[in-house]
Amino acid sequence: MLFENSPDMINIHDAEGTVLDVSRRFCEVFGQPEDELVGRKVWEIDRRIDPEELREIWAGMDAGERVKLETEFLRGDGSSLPVEVHVVRLPIDGEDRFMVVSRDITTRKEHERRLRRQNERLDEFASVVSHDLRNPLNVATARLELARTECDNEHLDRIENAHDRIERIIGDVLRLARDGRDIGPTEPVDLRGAIEAAWRIVADDRAGIEMVVADEGMGTVEADDDRLRQLLENLFRNAIEHGGEDVTVTVGGSADSFYVEDTGPGIPENEREAAFDTGYSTSAGTGFGLSIVERVVDAHGWEITITEGTEGGARFEITGVEFTER
Secondary structure (H helix, E strand, O other), rough: OHHHOOEEEEEEEEOOEEEEEEHHHHHHHHOOHHHHHOOOEEEEEEEOOOHHHHHHHOOOOOOOOOOEEEEEEOOOOOEEEEEEEEEEEEEEOOEEEEEEEEEEEHHHHHHHHHHHHHHHHHHHHHHHHHHHHHHHHHHHHHHHHHHHHHOOOOOHHHHHHHHHHHHHHHHHHHHHHHHOOOOOOOOOHHHHHHHHHHHHHHHHHOOOOEEEEOOOOEEEEEEHHHHHHHHHHHHHHHHHHOOOOOOEEEEEEEEEEEEEEEOOOOOOHHOOOOOOOOOOOOOOOOOOOHHHHHHHHHHHHEEEEEEEOOOEOOOOOHHHHOOOEE
């Protein structure tokens, strides 16, 4: 009964690779009746596995041992089906039998392909950023040094800080694009200080734009300082790009979380999951900001969700945060 009612495909074959029995689900997926499947060799069904390779796997298995593989089955209509296969060796009446439990992994493979395409696009974007930003940045840095020889102005220090931050962001984007979701060593970081530093970089005293830090929940968080600032900068930039010239951004927190919300138009509920996809944008932006935010969040082991803000804008909640001091 379990054999027949299993949602997975099940077949049993002998040590010669001959299929002896198949489940109802196996027949349904293959689109063939039982009598057309029983008696076939497993390598006639599995389009990737070499017969000699299979025999070596079977010979090396102990009784009761389970081996997991990923492969493709060839169905009756000629189409391929990606599957995860679990093979168990079972001695029955003195004979070796192998029970194969197979699961359709089409959805997982499609997700992996989409992720690869997204990463390729992000890598391409990072290369453009590296080349097309560093050239004018070098020019701006040289001009700044010339300006220092002609005058001494407090604004020049802020320009230099902005240049340094741009260079660090370029490096961060390249690292995130090419090295995956890694972060550097974590340390106690003053969250309010990181918020204020990120806001200075993004807002740059723009008229009409306001940032409010709620009193609750602002303490010291265990994080990679650069990545945390990168996360905040991207969330602030997203709020400003979409919120208009008089947007207000509020940052607050609770026991194990913090949030960033704005007074902009918000993100429709049916688009919130897609908002973190690479290239997603409802404005003229690159569409990479929120994707980078999600990567930074994941790298820290946190989680991020989008909800509606207090005044109808977008609210980004980061949970699972470890505060080391309040």
